[in-house]
Amino acid sequence: MAAKKSTKLAFSKDQYLKWYEDMLLMRKIEEKTGQLYIQQKFGGFCHLYIGQEAVVTGTVSATQKGDKHITAYRDHAHPIALGVHPKYMMAELYGKSTGMSKGKGGSMHMFHKETGLMGGHGIVGAQIAMGAGIAFAEQYKNTGNICITSMGDGAIRQGILHETFNMAMNWKIPVVFLIENNNYAMGTSVDRTTNVTDLSEIGKSYNMPSKSVDGMKVTEVHEAMTWAADHARSGKGPVLLDIRTYRFKGHSMSDPQKYRTKEEVEKYKAQDPVLFVKDILIKNKFIDDKGLAEIMDRIKATVEESVKFAEESPSPEASELYKDIYVEDNYPYIMDNKF
Amino acid sequence: MKIVIKQCIFAGQNKNQNMRIIQFREAIQEAMTEEMRRDENVFLLGEEVAQYNGAYKASKGMLDEFGEKRVIDTPIAELGFAGIAVGAAMNGLRPIVEFMTWNFAILAADQIINSAAKMLQMSGGQFGNPIVFRGPNGTAGQLGATHSQSFEALYAMVPGLKVITPSNPYDAKGLLKAAIRDENPVVFMESESMYGDKGEVPEGEYVLPIGKADVKRVGTDCTLISFGKIMKVAFAAADELAKEGINVEVIDIRTIRPLDIDTIIESVKKTNRVVVLEESWPYASVSSEITYQIQSKAFDFLDAPVRRLTQSDTSFAFSKSLIAEALPGVEDVVKAVKASMYKL
Ligand SMILES: Cc1ncc(C[n+]2csc(CCOP(=O)(O)OP(=O)(O)O)c2C)c(N)n1
Ligand SMILES: [Mg+2]
Numbered sequence: 305m306a307a308k309k310s311t312k313l314a315f316s317k318d319q320y321l322k323w324y325e326d327m328l329l330m331r332k333i334e335e336k337t338g339q340l341y342i343q344q345k346f347g348g349f350c351h352l353y354i355g356q357e358a359v360v361t362g363t364v365s366a367t368q369k370g371d372k373h374i375t376a377y378r379d380h381a382h383p384i385a386l387g388v389h390p391k392y393m394m395a396e397l398y399g400k401s402t403g404m405s406k407g408k409g410g411s412m413h414m415f416h417k418e419t420g421l422m423g424g425h426g427i428v429g430a431q432i433a434m435g436a437g438i439a440f441a442e443q444y445k446n447t448g449n450i451c452i453t454s455m456g457d458g459a460i461r462q463g464i465l466h467e468t469f470n471m472a473m474n475w476k477i478p479v480v481f482l483i484e485n486n487n488y489a490m491g492t493s494v495d496r497t498t499n500v501t502d503l504s505e506i507g508k509s510y511n512m513p514s515k516s517v518d519g520m521k522v523t524e525v526h527e528a529m530t531w532a533a534d535h536a537r538s539g540k541g542p543v544l545l546d547i548r549t550y551r552f553k554g555h556s557m558s559d560p561q562k563y564r565t566k567e568e569v570e571k572y573k574a575q576d577p578v579l580f581v582k583d584i585l586i587k588n589k590f591i592d593d594k595g596l597a598e599i600m601d602r603i604k605a606t607v608e609e610s611v612k613f614a615e616e617s618p619s620p621e622a623s624e625l626y627k628d629i630y631v632e633d634n635y636p637y638i639m640d641n642k643f
Numbered sequence: 644m645k646i647v648i649k650q651c652i653f654a655g656q657n658k659n660q661n662m663r664i665i666q667f668r669e670a671i672q673e674a675m676t677e678e679m680r681r682d683e684n685v686f687l688l689g690e691e692v693a694q695y696n697g698a699y700k701a702s703k704g705m706l707d708e709f710g711e712k713r714v715i716d717t718p719i720a721e722l723g724f725a726g727i728a729v730g731a732a733m734n735g736l737r738p739i740v741e742f743m744t745w746n747f748a749i750l751a752a753d754q755i756i757n758s759a760a761k762m763l764q765m766s767g768g769q770f771g772n773p774i775v776f777r778g779p780n781g782t783a784g785q786l787g788a789t790h791s792q793s794f795e796a797l798y799a800m801v802p803g804l805k806v807i808t809p810s811n812p813y814d815a816k817g818l819l820k821a822a823i824r825d826e827n828p829v830v831f832m833e834s835e836s837m838y839g840d841k842g843e844v845p846e847g848e849y850v851l852p853i854g855k856a857d858v859k860r861v862g863t864d865c866t867l868i869s870f871g872k873i874m875k876v877a878f879a880a881a882d883e884l885a886k887e888g889i890n891v892e893v894i895d896i897r898t899i900r901p902l903d904i905d906t907i908i909e910s911v912k913k914t915n916r917v918v919v920l921e922e923s924w925p926y927a928s929v930s931s932e933i934t935y936q937i938q939s940k941a942f943d944f945l946d947a948p949v950r951r952l953t954q955s956d957t958s959f960a961f962s963k964s965l966i967a968e969a970l971p972g973v974e975d976v977v978k979a980v981k982a983s984m985y986k987l
Contacts, residue, residue: 348785399962410787410961426789428719461718489719491695497718619964629957638925641955643975
């Protein structure tokens with residue numbers, strides 16, 4: 305496997321174990337999510353995170369409590385990385401009242417205030433500016449917190465990126481811009497949309513410190529994010545990370561994937577981010593077969609519990625339609641939808 | 644729900660042409676393809692329109708036929724590519740801009756509203772903007788608040804734009820061809836959940852007039868006005884009411900702006916009762932405008948207040964249970980018609 309045989313490990317045994325269990329849980333939850341979607345347990349879009357687990361995992365392990373996270377619609381794994389039980393994510397997929405957004409947001413809109421998850425956002429690129437704004441508020445309140453603002457390689461083609469980068473640099477906003485660069489925006493590869501295929505270059509035109517990172521290795525993501533977070537937190541302003549990853553599945557569940565070859569997918573599957581950590585655990589005798597089986601059992605139980613919770617939770621009451629639109633409970637809605 | 648086109652009155656068209664059954668997406672593709680063959684200045688651009696054949700396959704085969712020069716994949720940059728198209732339209736080309744959905748066209752609204760709609764007037768008639776902005780609009784199941792919006796009223800409010808929302812493949816093809824030939828900027832709204840709908844479309848060429856409503860079903864007891872995908876609910880309600888001997892006249896306005904108020908008023912004079920059904924929100928909506936015009940032009944002919952049904956006055960939620968509550972159904976339309984006949 306891709307793990308290098310280093311004698312000295314940069315991280316503790318516990319850190320590797322935590323990464324492994326988190327990432328495996330993401331993998332298993334998403335595999336289950338894909339199956340449930342095919343069984344039509346819920347509708348809407350469904351964008352799986354399979355293959356990209358190291359990105360959010362290494363990001364969260366390198367940031368602190370109080371830091372904020374905002375991302376696009378490929379957001380099922382973020383709650384797990386932040387320590388939220390996946391049953392709430394699953395209930396949201398089911399559109400149940402116990403879901404992370406009370407069943408009102410769905411797959412693309414996972415929010416969790418307590419852990420600083422500022423969404424899941426479905427409009428490509430919108431979160432780039434919002435992430436800077438969230439970090440602006442941290443700076444304003446002098447909290448020392450930062451905001452990790454994730455976006456796809458497709459999202460960076462939106463004009464809002466340039467407006468935001470400029471202001472964020474000029475105002476030294478404590479934000480880390482993170483490109484989850486899986487090389488495709490639906491069926492469009494990076495090199496078909498630009499002549500600047502090294503995405504870290506985009507930051508450089510704003511004098512923004514920028515780096516490309518191997519996103520299949522949680523260790524590399526963690527290290528890069530540690531550097532980026534320190535920089536942003538210290539008042540020096542934004543950082544851009546171009547984290548190179550790969551989605552093993554289609555863009556969403558209805559993608560025939562004619563734009564890439566099987567060989568390409570296989571090449572990246574050989575760098576599976578979950579197996580990368582597993583390999584380190586085994587090589588360093590941090591875990592034996594029994595230990596691995598125990599982790600798998602725990603994860604299976606969590607997945608089952610999540611599905612059961614989602615299945616058994618109630619749907620939102622009809623009256624919920626008229627809540628959370630305005631802050632007021634007695635807002636005078638026009639009632640012409642039912643006779 | 645399956646689309647059933649009831650007795651269609653195809654304004655000014657020869658109904659005896661050889662009919663085929665094709666999908667809505669094929670009707671869109673045919674309209675664009677025929678117009679691109681006819682005029683080399685017509686071209687298509689948008690996200691995933693070329694190599695992927697369109698996110699909803701509405702441009703299938705077009706890259707193969709016309710090549711990369713005329714069927715262009717753009718990055719995800721709605722404001723930028725809409726603006727490039729507006730500029731091209733100022734300078735002799737006739738772009739068709741596909742938005743993956745109208746929800747994302749909100750990013751391009753600046754170019755549509757501030758540039759395209761105003762170019763002719765601001766330049767004192769020197770520069771027109773023959774351009775079509777098209778893509779799916781409205782709700783399509785559990786896609787959540789940002790991906791479920793209907794923006795007809797928003798664009799129809801803007802002088803300088805024409806706005807079209809067809810409800811079936813036949814109208815879609817004829818009206819899209821008219822839109823491409825039109826010298827003004829046209830907003831053309833389809834629906835994700837209509838692309839698979841099948842309907843009769845004749846072999847060969849035809850163009851339908853912009854600004855003409857279509858009486859889809861003749862009736863005497865009440866006028867039911869609607870447009871776009873929710874026409875299906877209107878037809879189903881008319882079917883239900885027919886079982887009880889109530890004959891509803893169903894009008895598909897097809898063009899939101901300019902509105903064919905004459906066809907509406909003519910019908911109101913006959914039935915004296917009106918229900919308007921709209922998929923979008925109620926506030927300052929298309930139904931608000933229709934209702935205003937009816938009361939101002941045919942007040943003396945009304946035997947009951949104009950009633951309307953719209954989506955709930957709320958953002959569209961994800962959960963199925965909330966979606967059911969948000970959208971008016973067949974039952975609601977049936978009741979509204981009966982209420983306007985004092986039969987409830
Ligand atoms: C403004 C806007 N335009 C278009 C879309 C449709 N869309 C959804 S995802 C997507 C591709 C985005 O790709 P990328 O940013 O690389 O993210 P990834 O799916 O790879 O995670 C597109 C075009 C959208 N949601 N919002
Ligand atoms: Mg991508």
